[in-house]
Amino acid sequence: MLLLPKLEFRLQPSEAGFLDPSIAAGDRKNISLDPGATTCDATALEPGQAERLAAMMRRFSDQAMALVEGLAPPYVGHLERARTSFRPVEIAGRTYSPRHDDRRLHVDAFPTRPMRGRRILRVFSNIARDGAARDWRVGEPFAAFAEQFVPRVRRPFPGSAFVLQALSLTKGRRSGYDEIMLSLHDQAKLDEAYQADAPKTPVAFPAGATWLCFTDQVLHAALSGHSALEQTFHLPVEAMARPERSPLKVLEKMTGRVLA
Ligand code: SIN
Ligand code: FE
Numbered sequence: 001m002l003l004l005p006k007l008e009f010r011l012q013p014s015e016a017g018f019l020d021p022s023i024a025a026g027d028r029k030n031i032s033l034d035p036g037a038t039t040c041d042a043t044a045l046e047p048g049q050a051e052r053l054a055a056m057m058r059r060f061s062d063q064a065m066a067l068v069e070g071l072a073p074p075y076v077g078h079l080e081r082a083r084t085s086f087r088p089v090e091i092a093g094r095t096y097s098p099r100h101d102d103r104r105l106h107v108d109a110f111p112t113r114p115m116r117g118r119r120i121l122r123v124f125s126n127i128a129r130d131g132a133a134r135d136w137r138v139g140e141p142f143a144a145f146a147e148q149f150v151p152r153v154r155r156p157f158p159g160s161a162f163v164l165q166a167l168s169l170t171k172g173r174r175s176g177y178d179e180i181m182l183s184l185h186d187q188a189k190l191d192e193a194y195q196a197d198a199p200k201t202p203v204a205f206p207a208g209a210t211w212l213c214f215t216d217q218v219l220h221a222a223l224s225g226h227s228a229l230e231q232t233f234h235l236p237v238e239a240m241a242r243p244e245r246s247p248l249k250v251l252e253k254m255t256g257r258v259l260a
Contacts, residue, residue, distance in 0.1 A: 001203075001211060004210045008208040009125040023045055031053070031087075033083065061084045061231050064231035065233075067123060074239065085230045086228075086229055090225070091225055092223065099189055104221055105200060106189050107217060108120050109185040111182060112170055115178060116172070119240070121213075122230055122231065124230045127227045132224075133205055138203055138219065139218075142250060145219055146254060153183040153187075161173050177248055177251065237249065
């Protein structure tokens with residue numbers, strides 16, 4: 001995890017109103033922007049305003065891209081820009097189902113988005129105006145975590161990846177890698193003993209800070225905070241300097257199977 005405590009994403013004066021948590025529609029916690037889109041979803045904003053918020057998110061996305069490309073020149077040309085999200089709502093004190101509760105330690109894996117081994121690299125900025133930090137807990141190394149849960153992963157029904165894709169329930173075909181990662185995500189969140197006893201280190205990201213990490217590998221839990229921006233990138237394992245450190249290669253070694 002890389003923390004840049006003074007790399008602030010600057011709002012324009014006319015954008016300050018976007019920090020009001022009531023702009024997220026209903027009980028949604030995120031507002032997301034697809035790459036290339038000019039307006040964003042799930043907001044209680046007037047159409048013109050939603051486009052101005054999208055422009056702010058796009059500016060963050062461009063700056064996040066420039067940051068990653070500047071820090072990791074070998075990734076240039078290999079990074080796929082995925083969604084941008086804005087998280088105006090306070091995390092603490094809300095109710096979530098355990099599987100959706102990001103206050104529990106987990107690695108990222110998403111049911112509708114098969115990665116087939118590709119990495120999930122995320123850039124975050126805390127843009128809170130009231131000085132509130134974003135409080136995370138960071139867990140143990142990936143391999144130590146996976147050793148405990150991989151033996152409990154159940155193999156899916158034969159043909160289920162095909163059916164999920166055919167019904168458009170997944171964006172592309174799930175691989176063995178995705179099945180294991182989804183299981184690790186769910187098992188960790190649902191295991192009360194693991195949540196209570198697993199090693200964890202508190203990390204407070206101050207207002208005005210930017211940080212980045214591979215959230216498919218770093219066990220993380222976000223306990224409190226509001227007003228964050230986040231940009232997701234996907235990176236092929238082959239573009240990594242040390243592919244053997246990727247969750248894909250770690251899991252292939254552990255299971256003795258080709259997973260993607
Ligand atoms: C998460 O990815 O689990 C949430 C991170 C955050 O919103 O700070
Ligand atoms: Fe997460």
